[in-house]
Amino acid sequence: MLKLFRYLKPYSWLLVATVALLFLQSLSDLYLPTLMSDIVDKGIVQKDTGYIWSTGGWMLLIAFGGTICSVIAMYLSSRIAIGYGRDLRGKVFHHVGKFTLREFDSVGTASLITRTTNDVQQMQQVLIMMLRMMISAPIMGIGGLIMAYNRDHVLTWILAISLPVMGLTIWFIASKGMPYFKIMQKRIDKLNLVLREFLVGIRVVRAFNRDEHETERFTSANWELTDTGIRVNKLMAFFMPAMMLIMQFTVIAVTWFAAKRIDIGEMLVGDMMAFVQYVFQIMFSFLMASFMFVMIPRAQASAVRINEVLAMEPEFDDPASPKTAKGQKGYVEFTDVSFRYPGAEQAVLSGISFKAEPGEVTAIIGGTGSGKSTLIQLIPRFYDVENGRVLVDGVDVREMTQETLRQKIGFVPQKAVLFTGTAADNIRFGKEDATDEEIRNAAATAQALDFIQEMEQGFDSPISQGGSNLSGGQKQRLSIARALVRKPEIYIFDDSFSALDYKTDARLRAALRNETGEATVLIVAQRVSTVVDADRIIVLEDGRIAGMGTHKELLTTCGVYREIVASQLSEEEIA
Structure with missing residues (x-):
């Protein structure tokens, strides 16, 4: 005492x-x-x-x-x-x-x-x-x-x-x-x-x-x-x-x-x-x-x-001599990465290696428990890898300050998290000095503009704790708008379209292609329709990469991916 x-x-x-x-x-x-x-x-x-x-x-x-x-x-x-x-x-x-x-x-x-x-x-x-x-x-x-x-x-x-x-x-x-x-x-x-x-x-x-x-x-x-x-x-x-x-x-x-x-x-x-x-x-x-x-x-x-x-000291802290980016902005690379949670006997991820480059969409798909969400949480350094390296802009994330690293990232979590305040406040959470026009554009891209305008006070409408006065899809779209207003170098969507209907999902992905521009986009998804147009699809199974390539390539080279596709699409849609 x-x-x-x-x-x-x-x-x-x-x-x-x-x-x-x-x-x-x-x-x-x-x-x-x-x-x-x-x-x-x-x-x-x-x-x-x-x-x-x-x-x-x-x-x-x-x-x-x-x-x-x-x-x-x-x-x-x-x-x-x-x-x-x-x-x-x-x-x-x-x-x-x-x-x-x-x-x-x-x-x-x-x-x-x-x-x-x-x-x-x-x-x-x-x-x-x-x-x-x-x-x-x-x-x-x-x-x-x-x-x-x-x-x-x-x-x-x-x-x-x-x-x-x-x-x-x-x-x-x-x-x-x-x-x-x-x-x-x-x-x-x-x-x-x-x-x-x-x-x-x-x-x-x-x-x-x-x-x-x-x-x-x-x-x-x-x-x-x-x-x-x-x-x-x-x-x-x-x-x-x-x-x-x-x-x-x-x-x-x-x-x-x-x-x-x-x-x-x-x-x-x-x-x-x-x-x-x-x-x-x-x-x-x-x-x-x-x-x-x-x-x-x-x-x-x-x-x-x-x-x-x-x-209790944090497991990791900022390095004493942080390094600055030396590579292409938004460049992400995993090099033989392995990770396990504290106390776990088996590794959640093993031998993960891939590159995600600016201007490309990299999608990650796999069964429940395959390690999809864990993998992308290593990029903003929510956890540290056990083996291997995660590089952002050519620098190991452990050699950057956490603030510098996370300024480069627009993260949309699997479970939409909103805060008490207005709709504008929740979008502005991604960028404190965002203008009204920037907030409006982000909401429009996230397909949230229509339901926000239908609310009694528009962007000034109050949002309850946790977004309890909104539907699951509305919460997800506000979370996406919050990441978009930031205009980061790297976008991470952790199964962020799961509560959207197929029509809204398609419109949102089309709008994202124009909005993200030269940024690096990583999408974790359960739906094949969400990842089918990605430049690179990574298929995970039991924490390992079971296949990597485009949709067409994986249909011929990856049995796990074919099973996922067959479970969601008809033969006519696959053809």
């Missing part, structure tokens, strides 16, 4: 001011019982009304000053904690943004969300408590002990017994609570995962009448979290009564023995009252510290999870 507190450096002067104010407030609280003792012993006992009024005035003034210091200190501590939480969330978010897909796969989206929100919130809350309690508690505790000893050193033996008992009780409860706090954060992860899957997959859940099954999953995860919370709260329920019991017994003991000392003339009534007040201050300082010991275990569990993310 201490590692995360290094992000408090920008708030150094606020921390100093907070400590100083809390110190002054604690001094005022420590001085008030002494003044009260003097009022009793010197004012009330001696019937000196003037002394009572003057000392009482000082008490009010000191109490008011302490209150002002306390209010300002609370305000500053809140500013520090909230700013710290904001900075820590930003740090985690920006660090996660550098992760490769491998790190995302290993941690999980739901867990990353919990760590960025709930875990950071835990750190923020414990920081507020630390600033408000952990600074004043030691001052009050140590100062109270000194003042109590000065009032009557004989009675301090009572504190020598009660304080260790209180400390052992706090340690016992904290040690029992720590495991539960760790479990609770994991169960929050699980609950987020189940809820996220349900909300994202609501259409599938309802289509298969699995509402009851998902409800059972959520109920199970919810009860697991609830059960852990109940166990923790049962433990915490024992905490406060135990503290109060120890405190009251201490006060009873002090009063009992103080009364005896007053009776024999070894102690004044005012001193006894002051001593009791100092006992309360000492015990409350321990109580404040105990609250910290209760909260710190949960914050510690959260800190460990946040540190795990911040300590």
Whole structure:
């Protein structure tokens, strides 16, 4: 947890001011019982009304000053904690943004969300408590002990017994609570995962009448979290009564023995009252510290999870000395490439070698699981190859900065991903400074202009999260427009026409030929009709190239391709 507190450096002067104010407030609280003792012993006992009024005035003034210091200190501590939480969330978010897909796969989206929100919130809350309690508690505790000893050193033996008992009780409860706090954060992860899957997959859940099954999953995860919370709260329920019991017994003991000392003339009534007040201050300082010991275990569990993310280095990073392009723009080459996913026994791709040149359309086709999508994800370096090289413009992608590489690419994923905003915003996501005319042309080429104009506000029409207010084909066309407005050197379409009807598919491919010009185009497709006019068709089977050539060439040389064609086209269409 201490590692995360290094992000408090920008708030150094606020921390100093907070400590100083809390110190002054604690001094005022420590001085008030002494003044009260003097009022009793010197004012009330001696019937000196003037002394009572003057000392009482000082008490009010000191109490008011302490209150002002306390209010300002609370305000500053809140500013520090909230700013710290904001900075820590930003740090985690920006660090996660550098992760490769491998790190995302290993941690999980739901867990990353919990760590960025709930875990950071835990750190923020414990920081507020630390600033408000952990600074004043030691001052009050140590100062109270000194003042109590000065009032009557004989009675301090009572504190020598009660304080260790209180400390052992706090340690016992904290040690029992720590495991539960760790479990609770994991169960929050699980609950987020189940809820996220349900909300994202609501259409599938309802289509298969699995509402009851998902409800059972959520109920199970919810009860697991609830059960852990109940166990923790049962433990915490024992905490406060135990503290109060120890405190009251201490006060009873002090009063009992103080009364005896007053009776024999070894102690004044005012001193006894002051001593009791100092006992309360000492015990409350321990109580404040105990609250910290209760909260710190949960914050510690959260800190460990946040540190795990911040300590996780991306599998690959930009090279120290990146190379610039030395070949033809848009040129893509695979040289004996092999790749396997983490933990997989078999390689997904093996011995892949081909060239895709500017002005050409290279299509990739094959059965499900043949490695088509994996292959094209190596070009923008979503993953690194295990063996071989992927070259873009004659340079190994591992020797280029990721920003430089991806500026050359217009990528349309297999699953259309849209963001909240307008239709124009989603297209402009591909090029931030795109003009209205560029957005319109991209939409027209992607065959999206008609349905956008039919929407109530045209390009300013709102798009819901994930594009839930659009059909699958409309989402795909907006995704394609987003890539087209970028005007990149390399276009990658990962099965991006699957939701389009044959007529729209044909119109879109015809428009693309005019739009892409001299760019390199790579298309992953399931339909033969989508790839039939490609300059080069790569047929994949079990992660290897089973054939390469034009449509006509592959009909005579590649049995796998003939099977795919025969399964989709009639004999007349093949002829």
